[in-house]
Amino acid sequence: MLTLTSIFWTAIAVALISFWWQGDAIKMIAMQTLYQYCKEQNLQLLDQTIVLKGIWPQRNASGSLQLRRRYSFEFTSTGEQRYKGMIELNGRRMQHLELEPHLLADSDESLH
Numbered sequence: 001m002l003t004l005t006s007i008f009w010t011a012i013a014v015a016l017i018s019f020w021w022q023g024d025a026i027k028m029i030a031m032q033t034l035y036q037y038c039k040e041q042n043l044q045l046l047d048q049t050i051v052l053k054g055i056w057p058q059r060n061a062s063g064s065l066q067l068r069r070r071y072s073f074e075f076t077s078t079g080e081q082r083y084k085g086m087i088e089l090n091g092r093r094m095q096h097l098e099l100e101p102h103l104l105a106d107s108d109e110s111l112h
Contacts, residue, residue: 046074066091
């Protein structure tokens with residue numbers, strides 16, 4: 001027999017699984033955005049990972065409340081040094097991308 005307590009805990013579990021699932025999908029969007037940007041700028045994303053550094057609610061341009069996520073990552077421009085970067089997404093849209101100052105690779109060198 002279903003009790004109010006079991007319904008409550010089931011709803012909590014479903015909400016947490018949904019939050020995790022959505023977060024994973026948004027992380028993949030951030031990765032794809034970074035891959036594309038790095039390819040265009042002749043940079044290489046290192047370790048093929050990004051790390052969630054923060055999450056908070058924020059309103060988008062239309063006034064809807066969405067979660068803003070900040071991820072950090074590392075990249076290289078010459079293959080010799082590691083540099084840090086940060087990408088922020090509001091919902092599923094990139095809002096900000098920031099890279100540490102880095103050396104530019106020679107035009108005849110390619111990291112890909």
